[in-house]
Amino acid sequence: MSAHSSTLPIEQRITLSHHLSLTAQLWGDADAPPLLALHGWLDNAGSFAFLAPKLATRFRVIALELPGHGHSNHLPAGISYHYVDYVSAVLNATDALGLDRYHLLGHSLGAGIASLVAAATPQRIDRLSLIEGLGPLGDDGSNTLKRFRDAFATSAASGKSLRVFADIDQAISARTMASGLRADLARPIVERGLAQVDGGYRWRSDPRLTRPSAVRLAEGQIRALLAGIEARTALLLSAPMTPYLPTAMMEARAALVPRISVTHMDGGHHLHLEHPDAVAAWVLAHLSH
Numbered sequence: 001m002s003a004h005s006s007t008l009p010i011e012q013r014i015t016l017s018h019h020l021s022l023t024a025q026l027w028g029d030a031d032a033p034p035l036l037a038l039h040g041w042l043d044n045a046g047s048f049a050f051l052a053p054k055l056a057t058r059f060r061v062i063a064l065e066l067p068g069h070g071h072s073n074h075l076p077a078g079i080s081y082h083y084v085d086y087v088s089a090v091l092n093a094t095d096a097l098g099l100d101r102y103h104l105l106g107h108s109l110g111a112g113i114a115s116l117v118a119a120a121t122p123q124r125i126d127r128l129s130l131i132e133g134l135g136p137l138g139d140d141g142s143n144t145l146k147r148f149r150d151a152f153a154t155s156a157a158s159g160k161s162l163r164v165f166a167d168i169d170q171a172i173s174a175r176t177m178a179s180g181l182r183a184d185l186a187r188p189i190v191e192r193g194l195a196q197v198d199g200g201y202r203w204r205s206d207p208r209l210t211r212p213s214a215v216r217l218a219e220g221q222i223r224a225l226l227a228g229i230e231a232r233t234a235l236l237l238s239a240p241m242t243p244y245l246p247t248a249m250m251e252a253r254a255a256l257v258p259r260i261s262v263t264h265m266d267g268g269h270h271l272h273l274e275h276p277d278a279v280a281a282w283v284l285a286h287l288s289h
Helices: 003-007 083-097 109-120 144-156 168-179 183-192 219-226 247-254 276-288
Strands: 010-017 020-027 034-038 060-064 102-107 125-131 194-197 200-203 232-239 260-266
Touching (some): 010 083, 083 109, 102 109, 109 125, 109 219, 125 276, 168 183, 168 200, 183 194, 232 247, 232 276, 247 260
Parallel strands (some): 034 060, 102 125, 125 232, 232 260
Antiparallel strands (some): 020 060, 194 200
16 A cells, blocks of 8 residues: 555545535545544544544545535535434445445544444444444433424524634634634644635534534433444543543443443543544554454
């Protein structure tokens, strides 16, 4: 393999229907075992810019951009973003790519989606690697009514214009303030996540992604689905824990997955950007034993 093929991705457009095409970035040899990577909420394939080249020595890394994210299409007006539909989009994309069986890697939102993909099609997933996520955010009933009302109140107020950044560095600064991610680590996501417009740059991602979800799966439903994951699974969590991934909940969920190993690593939510060498070693160890 040439150094070029392992470090610089190629772009691929995947047409799923007349109104939905997704984009993927691919690293590594085309005939290497496939590893499908799913990014987090409001991220894109740039999330794997540091990790993917380290995995591409052994695998064909396919970083798929979810609907509404990166260079993938936004959903049509009037259609909301739901977890189940993300699962459907990923499965349709793997069909289009001809992936009969593959390794699956996800971060955050992508880890939640990957969990459900593995539960839905156990015969197709070889190994499952999850960073900072196991199943989607659930609903215990305490905020169901408020979230439901907020979702529809927000959807009615959708006419506000998007912020335009004077330059890329200003957008990086906004992302670091929102996420706590260091500027140098945020840069690959931000650069890929911007579109050039009159007066500067604006985010490519669908503004509707920031609206509250009207409906979430109940925690009991999520746990029933996680119990259906048959692939050998590895879960990597940050230390200290991410607030919306409380230790007790994650331990209870992990206990339901038949073949899972859980690892904790010092760092923040984007461990694969902060510690690409250590995370690559973790992934490769999981995929090789």
